[in-house]
Amino acid sequence: MTYCVGLKLDRGLVCMSDTRTNAGVDNISVFRKMFIWETPGERSITLMTAGNLATTQAVVSLLNERAKPAEDRGAPSILEAASMFQVAKLVGATLREVIADQSGIEGPQADSPFSATLILAGQVRGGEPRLFLIYPEGNFVEAADDTPFFQIGETKYGKPILVRAFDPRMGFEEAVKLLMLSFDSTLKANLSVGLPLDLHIYPADGFQTGLVRRIERDDAFFDSLSSGWGEALRKAFGQLPDYDLS
Amino acid sequence: MTYCVGLKLDRGLVCMSDTRTNAGVDNISVFRKMFIWETPGERSITLMTAGNLATTQAVVSLLNERAKPAEDRGAPSILEAASMFQVAKLVGATLREVIADQSGIEGPQADSPFSATLILAGQVRGGEPRLFLIYPEGNFVEAADDTPFFQIGETKYGKPILVRAFDPRMGFEEAVKLLMLSFDSTLKANLSVGLPLDLHIYPADGFQTGLVRRIERDDAFFDSLSSGWGEALRKAFGQLPDYDLS
Numbered sequence: 001m002t003y004c005v006g007l008k009l010d011r012g013l014v015c016m017s018d019t020r021t022n023a024g025v026d027n028i029s030v031f032r033k034m035f036i037w038e039t040p041g042e043r044s045i046t047l048m049t050a051g052n053l054a055t056t057q058a059v060v061s062l063l064n065e066r067a068k069p070a071e072d073r074g075a076p077s078i079l080e081a082a083s084m085f086q087v088a089k090l091v092g093a094t095l096r097e098v099i100a101d102q103s104g105i106e107g108p109q110a111d112s113p114f115s116a117t118l119i120l121a122g123q124v125r126g127g128e129p130r131l132f133l134i135y136p137e138g139n140f141v142e143a144a145d146d147t148p149f150f151q152i153g154e155t156k157y158g159k160p161i162l163v164r165a166f167d168p169r170m171g172f173e174e175a176v177k178l179l180m181l182s183f184d185s186t187l188k189a190n191l192s193v194g195l196p197l198d199l200h201i202y203p204a205d206g207f208q209t210g211l212v213r214r215i216e217r218d219d220a221f222f223d224s225l226s227s228g229w230g231e232a233l234r235k236a237f238g239q240l241p242d243y244d245l246s
Numbered sequence: 247m248t249y250c251v252g253l254k255l256d257r258g259l260v261c262m263s264d265t266r267t268n269a270g271v272d273n274i275s276v277f278r279k280m281f282i283w284e285t286p287g288e289r290s291i292t293l294m295t296a297g298n299l300a301t302t303q304a305v306v307s308l309l310n311e312r313a314k315p316a317e318d319r320g321a322p323s324i325l326e327a328a329s330m331f332q333v334a335k336l337v338g339a340t341l342r343e344v345i346a347d348q349s350g351i352e353g354p355q356a357d358s359p360f361s362a363t364l365i366l367a368g369q370v371r372g373g374e375p376r377l378f379l380i381y382p383e384g385n386f387v388e389a390a391d392d393t394p395f396f397q398i399g400e401t402k403y404g405k406p407i408l409v410r411a412f413d414p415r416m417g418f419e420e421a422v423k424l425l426m427l428s429f430d431s432t433l434k435a436n437l438s439v440g441l442p443l444d445l446h447i448y449p450a451d452g453f454q455t456g457l458v459r460r461i462e463r464d465d466a467f468f469d470s471l472s473s474g475w476g477e478a479l480r481k482a483f484g485q486l487p488d489y490d491l492s
Contacts, residue, residue: 156402160431164476165483173488180489185406201491211491225486230410232482237411240474242419243426243467245447245457 001192002033002153004048005182006119007175008131008143010168012203012210013121016179017048018153018187020194034198035060037067039079040208043124045087046200050153051116051136058098059116063091084130088120088140096138117152121202129204157189158182172201172211177225180215184226195222247438248279248399250294251428252365253421254377254389256414258449258456259367262425263294264399264433266440280444281306283313285325286454289370291333292446296399297362297382304344305362309337330376334366334386342384363398367448375450403435404428418447418457423471426461430472441468 004017017033031053037045047063049056066075081087095116102114118134131143133150143150148168151159161181170178176199186193195217202210215222250263263279277299283291293309295302312321327333341364348360364380377389379396389396394414397405407427416424422445432439441463448456461468 156435157406159435160403160406161479161483163434164479171488173491176489176491177486178483181483181486188409189402189405221487221489228486229482232486233407233410233479236475236478236482237407237424237427240423240427240471240478241467242417243422245419245422 001190002050003155003158003183003186003190003193004033004050004119004152005158005162005179006046006048006121006131006143006150007166007179008121008129008148008168009170009172009175010204011172012201012206013046013123013129013131014172014175014179014202015046015048015119015121015198015200016176016183017198018183018193019196019198020192021053022192025191028192028194030194030196032198034200035063036200036209036212037063037079038209041125042207043079043122044202044207044209045078045084045120045122046202047091048119048121048152049116050118052114055095055098055102055114055116056118058102059091059095059118062094062098082124083127084120084122084124084132085142087122087124088130088132088134088142091118091120092134092138092140095134095136099136119150119152123202123204123207125207129202154186154190154193158186161185172203176201180222180225181229184222184229195219197222247436248296249401249404249429249432249436249439250279250296250365250398251404251408251425252292252294252367252377252389252396253412253425254367254375254394254414255416255418255421256450257418258447258452259292259369259375259377260418260421260425260448261292261294261365261367261444261446262422262429263444264429264439265442265444266438267299268438271437274438274440276440276442278444280446281309282446282455282458283309283325284455287371288453289325289368290448290453290455291324291330291366291368292448293337294365294367294398295362296364298360301341301344301348301360301362302364304348305337305341305364308340308344328370329373330366330368330370330378331388333368333370334376334378334380334388337364337366338380338384338386341380341382345382365396365398369448369450369453371453375448400432400436400439404432407431418449422447426468426471427475430468430475441465443468
């Protein structure tokens, strides 16, 4: 499994992804699921992937190949698309192409074992920062004010805290804390989601890669946040009134 | 969908179930998913059901028929089984029988569309209070000290708070509060889980039905707990240190 979240804040985009892939619980590996492209001064694009690793790696390889200023580039490049909407269309088409190719069947393939789902975040000069969720069929939805975040992979355990505490006006420091708590709940419940975590903070109108961090297995802040949250939850729980049985 | 939880506390068993059934989001109904049998002074048995409603209703009907002191009773009755283990075997066999019957195929049917999963809680004189999770195949596992609760249905949203705050030494009042918070997280995230909730508190060695309550849609305590918890979470979240970007 996988867990990735993209937040759309007033001040920019924050992406976090785990790095565990597994083929059964006895065969786990660490693979990057966050990929970043940039044309400094002009655009920054972040892609996070969930689903079949062969599929997502092929998608990223194709996007990379086509982004190179190379000789044989027939296909359009995400570094040249005119807007984030066009980037999303390109990525969606590439995903659908890879799934169709691996399945040997054309057309929508949501139930294919080679399926994958993507979160795309970024900004192209002339537009706002935008956040998309791309489906295996190649179509996509965009985050709007009512739902300013997307999750892919093992989304359920980490959702309640996002729903309760997310506020698009929050700062980056607070947003990272929120994401860490959401990941902590997920890590605690699903073995197939694992540290380290990748983080990309893109401040609006930066038009280049923002702050990139890897939160490692022994990250002191993550550990103290996790235990501090457990304690805070138990304390909050204890302070609420008990049910009256009488 | 459905959400049911059974807790095994030092002082007894606590069961809570929702009541929403759905065939698509445009076709929802209220159905009881908690069923209680007793022989006062001798045994109390609580069954909670998740899965295909036709299957679970058939299971409950069969258990009821066979529990009647009737003329044509060939099958053994859960009111006569010698222990909770034997009750679990009977319920599991009945579940498997119903699924096989509806599927037209004998044998394990976990992937059958007529599938169901059950939580069984109770005590028979001569034994301890026991809690079982019964699978569609008819086999079952019992709650032990390391995992003293079971969930069925939409289990993921409500699990983090259970994992963090459950303590087998807690009182019934606190346990109901914990269950309500777990249900609240689930209700907020999955439309196919809905109020009212059914509650059965069985004090150990009671050997009869304990406290039974229905928590209705407009329950003042549930509402205040839900908003109080949201506030407490946001406060706890605010008090934890933010991530340091520098």
